[in-house]
Amino acid sequence: MMWTLTTGKDWASLREQFNWVRDMEDVPQDPVHHAEGNVAVHTRMVLEALQQLEGYKQLPAQEQEVLWAAALLHDVEKRSTTVHEADGSITSRGHSKKGALTARQILYTQIPAPFFLREQVVQLVRYHGMPIWAIERSDPTRMIIETSELVNTRLLSLLARADALGRNCSDQSELLYRIDLFEALCQEQDCWGQPRGFQTPHARFHYFYKEDSAPGFVPFDDFGATVVMLCGLPGAGKDTYVQQHYKNWPVINLDEIRRKHKIAPTDKSGNGTIVQLAKAQAREYLRRKQHFVWNATNITRQMRAQLVELFVTYKAYVKMVYVEVPYARLHAQNKDREAVVPKHVVDKLVSKLEVPAVWEGHEVVFVAG
Incomplete structure (x- = not known):
């Protein structure tokens, strides 16, 4: 239809x-x-x-x-x-x-x-x-x-x-x-009515990540850990996706860290602490070249770019996964979460949502239900 x-x-x-x-x-x-x-x-x-x-x-x-x-x-x-x-x-x-x-x-x-x-x-x-x-x-x-x-x-x-x-x-x-x-x-530039072709996903990522890169340059794939970076609104089903696809991988989950330290989602200064604790754990995995999942909302490009900068500093392969469900289902699933996010907070996040561009990671996957 x-x-x-x-x-x-x-x-x-x-x-x-x-x-x-x-x-x-x-x-x-x-x-x-x-x-x-x-x-x-x-x-x-x-x-x-x-x-x-x-x-x-x-x-x-x-x-x-x-x-x-x-x-x-x-x-x-x-x-x-x-x-x-x-x-x-x-x-x-x-x-x-x-x-x-x-x-x-x-x-x-x-x-x-x-x-x-x-x-x-x-x-x-x-x-x-x-x-x-x-x-x-x-x-x-x-x-x-x-x-x-x-x-x-x-x-x-x-x-x-x-x-x-x-x-x-x-x-x-x-x-x-x-x-x-x-x-x-x-x-x-061969991008009339279509995306410009790149020889490899890494070549595309490198072109947009490095300002002085040429579109035809093909970098050598020399990766350490793979980081699966979840993006999506509260209640979209990110935890379910991790359980279905990365059950045996270590997961850095900002909600779990927040609950462990009893910091409310609305506490801005506390959220800064949560992110720093999460990044410290990420650096340990990255140094060991251990694959892991970073599970957080990551709804703005600026927020994602800061994390990607950290990951690629350690030569990580960044797989970005954006998860979305219809609006009514989003609120229904949010109500069923262990830590419910207030409806007005979710709606404020909706108004700020920036869906990832395909070049923000080495690989970007869209899971839209």
Whole structure:
């Protein structure tokens, strides 16, 4: 069965169904770049422009729906990031990143979408402006290769083109030219509509982990211990996954350490102590080249990166496993845990959730029930 965000796609229906659509009407935009008006006017124009693009018409129905949903949500967080600057201009810095988190929250908790479709919508929202700005980056090739690992660049280009066409501005032709350059660079780097290929998983990890690495470089596989790093919200089933697949491996479980030392999950200073104790145990395993499991939520990229840095310092092979279950089941399983996390705390974690990228570890596995 095909997933749809909604069957009522006329603007009146959208406005009635979703408060975040209604919010768009109260969000102004800078007239230099958006003379058409507020975010609601712009979003309607983007949707209309998208559906007129030949590339969109040629897509399978499910990909059309994914792209349409991303277009509707692409500026959802201008409502929280729009600022009137001292010089009279209007800006909304950070709206793409925050909008991606909101899109994930909506499509997980309110309008459930299959995991991989949801993440395509999320990443389209996150990177919708990238095709226009990529050529201004210090290393546009690296940015494009990285983006291709997260989202279909062909769909991203269509969204960016609709975004440029769905506005009134004096530099529209320049925006479209920049998108043409983005497409050409994607094709040149073999990541047009697909991730760029790497010869080995280690080569991919090395490229993204080492800033000065070339995409064609293949490092020698000289690994010590294997670290299985669990990621997922409380109640997602991480403990069950460990029991099913790594029953005989030593496990560093932050919840168990917390219970042992009687430190509440809400105790921030205490949590720091827990992490340090866990890292000390990890270093012992790493020095002995002993395989082990690191079992914690690890829901943000920053949190995961700090741990990966520790593990690879000891030449560990990092296998990252992201575990997810539907939202209702998440709360049901959380209630059955020995240490129940309050519902409002779980929901706050949902709002911060960043699903791992495939290049964050030597191997990244998604277990989405």
